[in-house]
Amino acid sequence: MTKVMIEWLDHQNRWRHYSSSHHEPTAYKTAQTRAERTGKRHRITSEEGSLIDVFEP
Template sequence: MTKIDIQYQDQFGRWRHLQTKHNEGDAYRSASHRARSTGKRHRLVDQDGTLLDLIDP
């Protein structure tokens, strides 16, 4: 089972870990909703460090 990390970009341009999920659809929905509500960029990264998606607000 793959782990998907949700990360957000802080005001200094660093990617900070937010949450780990096992379902890609759920991870995308959570990151997309949080990106809209906070106005920050979010990304989905799998356990190998591969970028799956980048979400702009």
């Protein structure tokens, strides 16, 4: 089972860790919902560091 990381982009253009999950569909929903609520970009990366998806507010 692979782990996915949810990160958000702060005002200094640095990616900050928010959460991690073993269930990718839940990570998608969490990142998308949080991007809409906070107005900040969020992304999902794999455990190895490869980009899976980016969510715009």
